[in-house]
Amino acid sequence: MKEFQIDKNSIILDGLSHLDQNFDNLLTIKDSVTYKNCDNLDININSSINKLIIRNSNKMTIKVNKTISGIEIINCKNITLKCSENKSIYSLYIENCDDLEIILDKKIFNSTEIDVIDSENILFNDFNDNKILKV
Secondary structure, X not given: OXXXXXXXXXXXXXXXXXXXXXXEOOOOOOOEEEEXXXXXXXXXXXXXXXXXXXXXXXXXXXXXXXXXXXXXXXOOEEEEEEEOOOOOOXXXXXXXXXXXXXXXXXXXXXXXXXXXXOOEEEEEEOOOOOEXXXX
């Protein structure tokens, strides 16, 4: 791990590789988590959080219970994001990414503000592995 930074309500993790992380219920509705330059991670966030940011990372599987502000995925490849059923994601921002799979409830998909910029092979599936949208 290159570095980590913990400020009030913000955790920044940089350079993690080949890890499983389970935050379980350790985070709060005010917390934000940022992953930068990470590779081969399996992450589970079971609590409600403010924001999740993934930058310059590859080969990650992320399970998130609920976000208040949203999720940003920027300059990433081979990311799978699974959002809990019936839990809102208010905003999903994807930029310069390739080979992402986003798994979420179709009803939640329709109510989420989604911005996809300069990205390829972005697949939105529901929990029954039915395609919602491919970008």
